[in-house]
Amino acid sequence: MKRVYVNEEWCLGCHLCEYNCAYANSGLKDMVVALKDKKIFPRIRVEGEDRITFAVSCRHCTDPICVKSCIAGAISKRDGVVRIDRNKCVGCLTCVLVCPYGALAPGEDGIMQKCELCLDNACGAPACVTGCPNRAIVYEERSETQ
Amino acid sequence: MKRYVMIGGGVAAVGCIEGIRSLDREGEITVISEEDHPVYSRPLISYLLEGKTDTERMKYRPDGFYKENGCRVFYGRRAVSVDAVSHSVALDDGAKTAYDKLCVAAGSRPFVPPFEGLDTVKYKFSFMTLDDALALDAALFESARVLIVGAGLIGLKCAEGIRDRVGSITVCDLADRVLSSILDADCAAVVQKHLEQNGIAFMLGDTVQRFEGSRACMKSGVAVDFDLLVLAVGVWANSELVKNAGGEVNRGILVDKKMMTTLDGVYAAGDCAEGYDAALGARRVLAILPNAYMQGNTAGVNMAGGEQEFGNAVPMNSIGFFGLHIMTAGVYDGEMFEDAETGSIRRLFVKDGRLAGFILIGGTDRAGIYTSLIREKTPLDTVDFDLTKKVASNLIFSQEIRRKKFGGVV
Numbered sequence: 001m002k003r004v005y006v007n008e009e010w011c012l013g014c015h016l017c018e019y020n021c022a023y024a025n026s027g028l029k030d031m032v033v034a035l036k037d038k039k040i041f042p043r044i045r046v047e048g049e050d051r052i053t054f055a056v057s058c059r060h061c062t063d064p065i066c067v068k069s070c071i072a073g074a075i076s077k078r079d080g081v082v083r084i085d086r087n088k089c090v091g092c093l094t095c096v097l098v099c100p101y102g103a104l105a106p107g108e109d110g111i112m113q114k115c116e117l118c119l120d121n122a123c124g125a126p127a128c129v130t131g132c133p134n135r136a137i138v139y140e141e142r143s144e145t146q
Numbered sequence: 147m148k149r150y151v152m153i154g155g156g157v158a159a160v161g162c163i164e165g166i167r168s169l170d171r172e173g174e175i176t177v178i179s180e181e182d183h184p185v186y187s188r189p190l191i192s193y194l195l196e197g198k199t200d201t202e203r204m205k206y207r208p209d210g211f212y213k214e215n216g217c218r219v220f221y222g223r224r225a226v227s228v229d230a231v232s233h234s235v236a237l238d239d240g241a242k243t244a245y246d247k248l249c250v251a252a253g254s255r256p257f258v259p260p261f262e263g264l265d266t267v268k269y270k271f272s273f274m275t276l277d278d279a280l281a282l283d284a285a286l287f288e289s290a291r292v293l294i295v296g297a298g299l300i301g302l303k304c305a306e307g308i309r310d311r312v313g314s315i316t317v318c319d320l321a322d323r324v325l326s327s328i329l330d331a332d333c334a335a336v337v338q339k340h341l342e343q344n345g346i347a348f349m350l351g352d353t354v355q356r357f358e359g360s361r362a363c364m365k366s367g368v369a370v371d372f373d374l375l376v377l378a379v380g381v382w383a384n385s386e387l388v389k390n391a392g393g394e395v396n397r398g399i400l401v402d403k404k405m406m407t408t409l410d411g412v413y414a415a416g417d418c419a420e421g422y423d424a425a426l427g428a429r430r431v432l433a434i435l436p437n438a439y440m441q442g443n444t445a446g447v448n449m450a451g452g453e454q455e456f457g458n459a460v461p462m463n464s465i466g467f468f469g470l471h472i473m474t475a476g477v478y479d480g481e482m483f484e485d486a487e488t489g490s491i492r493r494l495f496v497k498d499g500r501l502a503g504f505i506l507i508g509g510t511d512r513a514g515i516y517t518s519l520i521r522e523k524t525p526l527d528t529v530d531f532d533l534t535k536k537v538a539s540n541l542i543f544s545q546e547i548r549r550k551k552f553g554g555v556v
Contacts, residue, residue, distance in 0.1 A: 003555070005552065005553050005554075006548075006552035006553055007553070008545065008548060008549065008552070008553075047539055047540050047541055048539075048541050052541065052545075054540070054548065054552065056540060056552065059551075059552070059556045061556050062555065062556065065436075068161070068436060068439045068440050068443065069435070069436035069439070069440075071187055071189040071190065071435045071436075072187045072189075072190055072199075072203075072204075072206075073187055073205070073206035073207055087203055088199070088203045088204075090190060090193045090198055090199055091466070092189070092464055092465065092466065093464045093466065093471055093473070093510060094435075094436065094464040095514075096464065096473075096510060096511070096512070096513055096514060097462055097463075097464040097473050097475070097510075097513050097514055097517055098436065098462070098514050098517055099512075099514035100514050100515065100517070100518030100521075100522075101514070101515075101540070101551060101552075101556075102511070102512030102513075102514055102515045102538060102539065102540055104514075105511065105512075142553075142554065142555055143555065144554075144555045
């Protein structure tokens with residue numbers, strides 16, 4: 001299945017992916033209304049500064065430990081996509097404690113949110129990738145051995 | 147067609163069912179659930195009292211779960227014995243169920259010390275099951291004085307859950323600090339202060355000598371008057387079924403990395419099992435939900451004829467109180483490295499060049515990177531340890547490792 005992959009050497013550290021993510025998941029039509037003067041809570045986060053930067057989002061693991069660890073049964077994997085039911089989540093952060101990629105962070109309300117590849121919002125494909133100016137993140141099929 | 151039986155209907159049983167069904171869609175699965183509820187998320191009972199969830203949202207799996215997995219569930223039925231020779235389980239109504247593979251996922255029960263005069267206390271509660279929570283819920287009233295015996299995870303989550311619904315809460319514990327199973331003294335002091343600022347009173351290093359109706363006479367000589375008593379001292383593993391059937395038990399049912407007990411065809415998982423703790427390097431009961439699922443899942447795969455080991459279980463907890471998050475994992479052994487900022491603590495414990503454990507209070511971002519260093523026994527000379535001490539970040543890894551993590555299928 002297609003996932004978001006990182007080409008670290010291409011990352012400019014511009015953080016556009018974070019803004020596009022926050023906008024895509026805001027449900028709002030106007031990017032200015034969605035983002036201006038607001039602290040954003042994107043589901044992809046650029047780590048590093050200066051020389052080394054890269055964007056981290058859910059890996060949609062083959063065998064996701066977050067799904068097995070969620071104390072609320074709120075995280076599940078369907079059709080290869082790891083999803084969270086925010087209605088069930090109580091914000092205990094156990095998924096943050098177990099994710100080996102550091103790919104999860106709570107939303108503004110303290111309840112967990114995560115990358116669901118923009119499959120359920122208006123974008124239909126990861127907005128972070130669409131908006132990346134340098135192909136530092138790509139959305140494609142890769143094999144186990146690549 | 148294989149006949150699978152689960153004793154217990156909790157999270158370990160769900161893990162087991164899903165493990166079995168990953169390999170065997172046909173076998174017959176029978177679930178013996180003492181609780182008269184479909185599987186729910188037990189650690190959420192404090193959130194239920196707090197009003198942050200409800201019984202509908204507490205369902206651990208969707209309504210059709212058992213049906214879709216072809217499970218026959220006996221609700222409100224208790225297994226009374228296991229016959230490891232004839233491979234059958236006897237139920238409390240006299241029925242018998244035969245198995246080819248059995249998973250004992252019987253959980254644990256509250257440990258109630260033999261307090262003198264406990265029978266004179268009218269309103270007393272445990273805090274483990276949904277029914278416990280519903281009983282306490284029905285008894286709460288605005289001016290209630292609540293005494294909680296036990297300042298562990300269960301007692302303190304209970305305190306948080308009911309604080310806004312009662313008059314006062316006092317927590318006592320024989321230990322001299324809160325959360326003594328997961329925090330060292332310094333960290334416990336920080337958490338205790340935070341809890342006190344949020345209206346919880348403590349009597350630590352003290353215990354109840356006897357109860358006289360609605361009064362607790364403490365060992366220190368102090369008397370505490372209360373309306374409601376919550377007993378959260380600890381839990382015992384339900385290991386008797388396997389012990390009585392001739393299986394080996396210690397504090398829990400002894401299992402190997404495949405979750406097999408010493409009885410043929412009998413597996414155990416969850417709070418009743420004593421499996422390998424990779425952080426400790428020995429077996430111990432790890433009564434935490436993720437462990438229950440993963441042990442159950444491992445058992446299920448092996449019961450269905452697969453080959454799976456669960457060799458990297460470690461103790462780990464993520465728990466919050468009144469907005470303060472605490473994360474811990476592993477063992478607090480070896481050299482300690484501390485990075486403390488205002489309002490937050492970061493303590494890493496290093497032994498033999500590996501991360502052995504950590505305690506984080508406040509700043510918990512990306513803590514899973516630390517947990518994975520413990521679980522995978524990553525040599526710390528392969529990461530940027532100076533950075534690791536300050537922050538959990540993927541920058542601690544080499545570019546080559548990051549390329550695998552974020553450029554490959556994982």
